[in-house]
Amino acid sequence: MSTTFRTGTLALAVGLALGTAPSFAAGFAEEAAKKESVERIAVIGSRSAPRSVAESPVPIDIIGGDELGKNASSDMLDMLVGAIPSLNARAQPISDAASLIRPVNLRGLPSDSTLVLLNGKRRHRASVIAFQGGGINDGAQGPDISVIPSVAIKQVEVLRDGAAAQYGSDAIAGVMNFVLKDDADGGSISVKQGSYYEGDGDQTIVDGNVGLPFTKDGFVNLSFQLKNADATSRSVQRPDAQGIADAGNTSIQDPAQIWGNPEVKDDITLFGNVGLDLGDDKEFYMFGNYSERDVTGGFYYRNPHNRGNVYSVDGGETLLVGDIAQSQGAARTCAVVPANVPNVLDTTEYQAMVADPNCFSMNQIFPGGYTPQFGGNITDTSLTVGTKGDINSGMLEGWYFDVSGSVGRNESKFNLKNTLNPSLGLETPVDFQTGSYIQMEKTFNFDLVKGFEMGLEEPVNVATGLEWREESFEIVSGEEASWKAGAFSDQGFNIGSHGFKGFGPETQGRNDRRNIAAYVDVEAQLTEDFLLGAAVRYEDFTTFGNTTNYKLTAQYTLNDEFSFRASHSTGFRAPTVGQANVVNTQTSLVMGDLIQTFLAPPTNPLSAFYGGKELAPEESRSFAGGMVYQEGDFFFTLDYYNIEVTDRLAQSSQIDVEPADYAELEALGVVNPELISAVTYFANDFDTTTQGVDIVANYSMELLDGDTLLSLAYNWNETTVDKFNPDTTDEGKVHRLEEGMPDHRATFTISQTWDSVTSFVRVNYFGEYFATHADDTCAIGCWNEVADSAITLDAEVSYFVNDSITLSVGANNLFDQEAQKLPEESYGQLGAEYYESGPFDYNGGFYYVKATYNF
Helix, strand or coil, rough: CCCCCCCCHHHHHHHCCCCCCCCHHHHHHHHHHHHCCCCCCCCCCCCCCCECCCCCCCCCCEEEEHCCCCCCCCCCCHHCCCCCCCCEEEECCCCHHHHHCCCECCCCCCCEEEEEEEEEEEECCCCCCCCCCCCCCCCCCCCHCCCCCCHHEEEEEECCCCHHHHHHHCCCEEEEEEEECCCCCCCEEEEEEEEECCCCCCEEEEEEEEEEEECCCEEEEEEEEEEEEEECCCECCCCHHHHHCCCCCCCCCCCCCCCCEEEEEEEEEEEEEEEEEEEEECCCCCCCCEEEEEEEEECCCCCCCCCCCCCCCCCCCCCEEEEEECCCCCCCCCCEEEECCCHHCCCHHHHHHHHHCEEEHHCCCCCCCEEEEEEEEEEEEEEEEEEEEECCCCCCCCEEEEEEEEEEEEEEEEEEEEECCCCHHHHHHHHHHEEEEEEEEEEEEEEEEEEEEECCCCEEEEEEEEEEEEEEEEEECHHHHHHHCCCCCHHHCCCCCCCCCCCCCCCCCEEEEEEEEEEEEEEEEECCCCCEEEEEEEEEEEEEEEEEEEEEEEEECCCCCCCCEEEEEEEEEECCCHEEEEEEEEEEEEEEEEEEEEEEECHHHHHHHHCCCCCCCEEEEEEEEEEEEEECCCEEEEEEEEEEEEEEEECCCCEECHHHHHHHHHHHCCCCCCCEEEEEEEEEEEEEEEEEEEEEEEEEECCCCCEEEEEEEEEEEEEEEEEEECCCCHHHHHHHHHHHCCEEEEEEEEECCCCCCEEEEEEEEEEEEEEECCCCCCCCCCCCCCCEEEEEEEEEEECCCCEEEEEEEEECCCCCCCECCCCHHHHHHHHHHECCCCCCCCCCEEEEEEEEEEE
């Protein structure tokens, strides 16, 4: 258990409020002790410690690296979801880039409302923006947590409280700090193999960690993970595709469209953590990572009779036929080919068209239609270098300092296979490199902390510091064929690689933003039983000006068992540079129709014509209060929170591009507006209030000749949309925001340890929620329903063969609890079995075996 200011200043709050790692806080405590002062801060948690720190004015979860590893998944997101009920992460098939990097939610807020730290330093964002983020995450751009392997982690600290006044942007919901291992000797290597009960999605994970001495006064701790995962499919054949196959078209795939997890290949991650004692009470540190993976997922099926601007322009009544002579300025000669038939390939009109060298259709390339495969190569790198320690002379003598610089880069190179650029005619490629997004962040921190004797129970802790940060977002254009308007674009054929148009030269470029911040954080033990803390932060951005935020925390210790805690804070979240400048073309499935939507910056002429405006920061106001009870081996916390967010930022709903506006749009410089079904952009669309309750309870005892730990964690979370703009946010999206995740979520875990065997059983409860499918934004009566509550069971047993070898077998969703099934009548449009928006894996049960060698 952590000790902090004896009755409990937030161990994470001081260490993290300073923008520093727990080792910084621990180092300060050590040096303070040397000066015969009371101990300030000890490193938080161990595996046997309570998951929520008792002596803290705000709630914290501590999850040890060993606990994270007890999960079928190798993805850090899934591991954390199993441990923290107020945290959610969903697999999102057919969701453009959100399929490549999954967004995460803490306390019902989007992924970019949770600040992510690595060893106490701000973690850079992913380059991927969740354009189709399942409602709550629409347009979110958070860090890629999945690149962090559990084998590299000493522990994860989750601060479930607003902390923007301490850190700046992104900490509205809370803070997640990943602490890297710092051992100077020993290590491990493990191999894990697993598969879904359905027989697909095979995973192989090899990971390892080694600690090495770095001279006699330091350490180098290195970790790696290599993962490959096959795709899954929870699909049924679409009746439209089956009907064409029954009519004699032998080119139809079965199933024509895949709903499932993407394929992950050559997922390699390397992490390093270095520390060195420099003498004179100072220390050097350095840590970073290199990660790369290839991901390939599915898209929507293109029907060879009626897909708009590829096979037809009149809803499938006639085939879209290209006329080569017309493209060269001559009169059109190609005849009409009926498409409203069982199999267009068998018609005499189609066969006559194929025989005419002047005429063509896309059926000649993909006679059975096609399903594009969307993929990407994701590369993530970071490096932080710094030094910390006592200042032993000069005007700052007696202060503890931490000075550091960080750089982080995330690049997503997109590709699209099994598709075409119809405007190029029969000369089109079928595979495309569509371009890249690059997110780059640079951060410099200078932090100071000192305890001042003021006649109180403890020295008053004062922390202050400066932060400079630069964030950039760059778009790199794709190959020419992926964006080019070919010779047949004026005949109604779609421009660019169909499904995900490549980034053209007009979209290429880099945008950046800089900001500087200053903060002061003060914590005082006013009496033996009463702790009070306050923080204020000023931050100035080059794009939209400055903001000042504050936070107040308090804890009152009633007796040795009971304490009460509370906090109040204001906060903000700055729109990301990517959200303000991103360009993308996406395909959405809305009530059975595939809609080509153009995502443009809010100040782009097309967006501005339909209401787009310059983005402003979100602002938040948070209130929280709770209690802690601890007696012997029993530990219990209960916390209530209320988070009001105004001017909340999200991707707008699709706004139809009307034919009556084409001429005016062209005059504004919009190219081919007739080929754009709808436009969407980022906007400060709505205000919300999110409230909830977290309960954490642990009890340890001896049972069955072994050690037993019982753990309960429960979350009730409710979001209400207080105000929204009906021009940019429809009722369906509001309903998804309010009801798209279960209001109630709980886990109950029984862990048992004997001399040579350990085991655990975890029961997961998911309450009712509003289930939707595809890109449905209809509020009631469409492809949605109130889904039933569900219970899943996870289990693992490990056997210690000897001091070095451990064998484990386990399963997630042990009894193969099904996700909410779609009504059978909807299969005709979707080709899926389950709503993919559920709170647990719709792929079903997953089993695994694992062997670990420790040295």
